[in-house]
Amino acid sequence: MANKEEKLGIKVKKSDDFSEWYNEVVIKSELAEHSPIKGFMVIKPRGYAVWEKIQHFFDANIKKLGVKNAYFPLLIPEKFFKKEAEHAEGFAPELAWVSDKEEGEKYAIRPTSETIMYDSYSRWIRSWRDLPLRLNQWCNVLRWEVKQTKLFLRTREFLWQEGHCVYETEEECEKETKMYLNEYKKICEELLAIPVIEGEKTEKERFAGAKRTYTLEALMPDGKALQMGTSHNLGQNFAKAFNIKFLGRDEKIKVPWQNSWGLSTRTIGAMVMTHSDDKGLVLPPKAAPTQIVIVPIFKSEDKDKIVTKAEEIRSRLKDYEVELDDRDGYSPGWKFNEWELKGIPLRIEIGPKDIEKKQVVLVRRDTNEKEAVPISQLDKKVDETLDYVQNHLFENAKKFLKSNLVFAEGWKDFVKHLKDRKLVEASFCGRIECENEIKEKTNGATSRLIPFGQPKKLGKCIHCDKEAKFMVIFGKAY
């Protein structure tokens, strides 16, 4: 048994080698693994089930907001990419190409679908009556990354949703661009229990072709920032490039306003990093495909009786996905380790003494706290405990974010905070050249976002001493 336990568990501590620890947790908890194709991953059932949780949550919410799902081609003709210059330039290095020799055409596998969708939009939209047009697609995209692969966070193919809306007015477009960002915030905070900072990207970090990019940034335990979702106000850039026009209420031909917004499987990686520990995966109950595991503690002579009771308990917990582990040949301790590794939020133990006392023992995955609970109170206690776990994970992550978000008074302070792996608030001039110099001098720190809720006074830029345009949060990023 000892041998098995050793093989099963996480060998590297989160505090010793965060990157290797993360890789081990993802693989050993069976969320995903590296594919034999360089840069690609296989999303295993336990990982895909988390993605389904995100899909169901978000899909229901955006449908209420009038968004409809559709599906556009995987391949995008080269000529479409060339239409919006900045967009073309931004994505050029990451494209994978397919040639159709018969047609003499070259197609890119979609890295994002603005161009192919807006080509259709230019034929679909005729009048203000066709607006707003709000479409979304759930699909795979390909970006031929050259940096080292990291499961969920950096792979050449990933799964995501991309929303693409068209509006009559600039105001409506801007309002909804922020509204979708807020929907992403709900996924992060309510489902994945990850606190996020909301704001806008600087010119340098903006989406290729966008007027403004709004973003949610989360802070990982290793001090790196991770972009959780972005919503782009595209202005009229793409509408002009793709010749999208509409007849206005005043009978005049107008150019509409557009946004696009995406959230991907990388959020699963953020969830793993944020909550998990040296024993393995920790899942917030709302994002967990299985919330509860029941481990009956039996010897062969009393197995029937105890497993019958365990089954009775399972059938009572109808609101949850429950696993009952009644396997022979594994000790209870081995089972505890396995389900802890796999991140099941709540364990219910039931042995002969518990049956005598008409109780079970609840064990929380996040704190390891144990509590004997009378079976008569089980349903209420399970509801409560799962709520506690969800809230506790979120509160812990909030505390971490708060204590690692610091303000830099001057350049020295700024550099020191970055070295200490903090997210650093600083006044900034907003110029691309200045941002490039900051990145160079700090070994890779980038502006993460211009947070909503700016201070009244700004003073001088932290780096170049020119007049500051806004307060920006800098950090190292994934």
Add this chain to the structure above:
Amino acid sequence: MANKEEKLGIKVKKSDDFSEWYNEVVIKSELAEHSPIKGFMVIKPRGYAVWEKIQHFFDANIKKLGVKNAYFPLLIPEKFFKKEAEHAEGFAPELAWVSDKEEGEKYAIRPTSETIMYDSYSRWIRSWRDLPLRLNQWCNVLRWEVKQTKLFLRTREFLWQEGHCVYETEEECEKETKMYLNEYKKICEELLAIPVIEGEKTEKERFAGAKRTYTLEALMPDGKALQMGTSHNLGQNFAKAFNIKFLGRDEKIKVPWQNSWGLSTRTIGAMVMTHSDDKGLVLPPKAAPTQIVIVPIFKSEDKDKIVTKAEEIRSRLKDYEVELDDRDGYSPGWKFNEWELKGIPLRIEIGPKDIEKKQVVLVRRDTNEKEAVPISQLDKKVDETLDYVQNHLFENAKKFLKSNLVFAEGWKDFVKHLKDRKLVEASFCGRIECENEIKEKTNGATSRLIPFGQPKKLGKCIHCDKEAKFMVIFGKAY
């Protein structure tokens, strides 16, 4: 108005030019359209919503059977394809290739995922405890077809699900291969209201690499057969090619048994063909994203009163998706035409006289039957009527299938029935050469399936007069 109505409606009759009629119905009812990329389609929201109905129905059913969803890479290394010889040969003409110059590798965009999945399976499966392994993925696939594109039925990219299971024993594998076929039958008959014939493919028509292919065939109104879904018993072919082995209960190393099964967006095309008419799309209520449209009939002076009543009715019909069309500037007649074109199964009309009489008028899309219904009985009547529509469409299609499935006594009879666009039952020797000759002599008829439930006596082959092996259904196919 007359002009608008003309533009909106279907111009070609189903009985005059079936193919053009189909294309018009799909496009004008806004299910899908041709993409500017040759061979590709855009699935529009109304079409995608039908796919979501199929997904929800099937996904829930297979999860109950122990199937889990996962996701494998879009790209498949050339060397994987080469491992199973028949499979490689079968798919070779249809592959689209991406080159990674740095790695010196060539990848095909997946036409199906046996090879990439079974490469993983060979590492995942160690012992009989890992079996059965039952995985499914919802994804896009690419097959570079050269035949003319037909929306939903023949496009280079389509959406589907592919299930891939591994078993300890041949018996279990065979049993479940048929079980998944039966799940497909439920989609066809219970959801899409399309009757199907179940059976096995002949050697010639079998999936490349399979031991046996089970199929569901439906008959379209133009007399062509359409394959609705297939489930392949792969035997040990792929397991041997991909070196999948497991330690048996007897501690001996064994080769497992596998199946794979797929159903695609082409079933949406079959649904359109089967039920729709010269006024446009007809959707079975269970496959319809919107089951009911309420059209209030008002003049500007009584609009408020009537729309208020219509909203009250909508809020009562909680179990359904209901659209309320209170647009100004369109006559009721124009609205009726539009919603008929788009296939909404049930229309509720409410005008000033109806309000006086405390009634509404229900109009069935399939038969155009009208019925005045007291508002007090609305819920019950709506339930009933939608059930009638669903059953009526299915019964109609069953009658059509029954009257067009004929038995051929001899060769002359066989040829005549095929000319008359029937599905023809005939005794058959099973030889590939014989089947090739039949195809040639009949201008393209192929064996559709060897139906389950074979006659006791077979006699001689319809074509070559050799001893018959089974009774086969022949027909022209999509």
